[in-house]
Amino acid sequence: MWSRLPFGDELRAELGSPGRSRRLDSSPRSRVWRVELPAATAVVKQIVDGPDADERYAREVAALRLATRAEPPVVPALLATDPGARVLVLEHLDHRRPAGDWIVGYAAALARLHATARAEDVGVLPRWQGPGQADIASFLGLAEALEVPVTPGVSGELDDLVNRLDQASGHALLHGDPCPGNDLHTPAGVRFIDFEQASLGSGLMELAYLRIGFPTCWCVTSAAEPLLERAEGAYREEWRAATGSETQDGLVDACAGWLLRGDALVERAHRDSTDHLARVPHQDWTWGTATARQRLVHRLGVVSRMTAGHRSLSGVSSLCTAMRRRMLARWPALGPVPAKRP
Secondary structure, eight states: OOOOOOOOHHHHHHHOOOOOEEEEOOOTTEEEEEEEOSSSEEEEEEEOOSTTHHHHHHHHHHHHHHHTTOSSOSSOOEEEEEGGGTEEEEEOOOOOOOOTTHHHHHHHHHHHHHTTOOGGGTTSSOBOOOOOHHHHHHHHHHHHHTTOOOOTTHHHHHHHHHHHHHTOOOOEEEOSOOOTTSEEEETTEEEEOOOTTOEEEOTHHHHTHHHHTOTTSSOOOOOOHHHHHHHHHHHHHHHHHHHSSOOOSOHHHHHHHHHHOGGGGSOGGGOSSOOHHHHTTTOOOEETTEEHHHHHHHHHHHHHHHHTTOGGGHHHHHHHHHHHHHHHHHOTTOOOOOSSOO
8 A cells, every 4th residue: 555755854854855756666564755955865764563562663763873884884874853753764775686695795794783782872773682492492392393303412413503693792783684685875875774683693603694595685695715715804803903803702692593493494573482494404495595494404504514523512413414415315305495686
């Protein structure tokens, strides 16, 4: 349904009366317009009604304000807000088609974004939430459904993993959904948009997106190892430059944590109490550039390789290898996830 541009008297007094406007594509959770204002072209975003609409609006505003500390910028400028209508007015930025090695600049910008939050910002945004006991049970249930034996010790390894993720230090500004489409590749560099799920935590949870395949995203990609190493190196270099410190270890844990998340097999609007991993043996479904089984096979392969020889996750490594092998044997037509973004 097309809705009237939500540009009230206070916004008009601050920014002037809008001229032409055009509705843009967006998720069902928001409405977005491109608007001609007296001083410049802008983007108007309204968070739509829902049980968490006020929280999503507050997260986005808080994250954008924290992110303005970055230099060069990593977000569009926040020009004005109308909290009563849950409206943000943002700088309009021109997006151009990303280069083939886009994840390198993306990773550098992501590090600058993460580095904008400070210790005194704790409490401004919620803390990042990782997988829990229900996710472990679901993952082990999938192994059983695939008829893959779970060796003694694996359950304990997964318990310890979840505890490590829950206690991971850090107060980085996490985007919450740093996906292709939420990154604008402008002539001046990468800018991130759509911070409705922003939180504070360890930046490794989002650096992991590059290897694990953008788990909360419609657009899954699998880059070659040399490109991944360049991108992760760019992240670490930018983090060091912005904070004066080194990134911590924990990328293996972060990737393994995303593997456990069954709700990362469906788009956000469908993330509810459903056990999506339990659906995989009986049903496959397409979301964006890959099916659920393709996503899961990719993640199993990544975690299997990363945990090989890892003392704390050796049983998990063997289990991932066996689960991936069983899935490919049962569904031999499964292809790899795309190497390039659309």
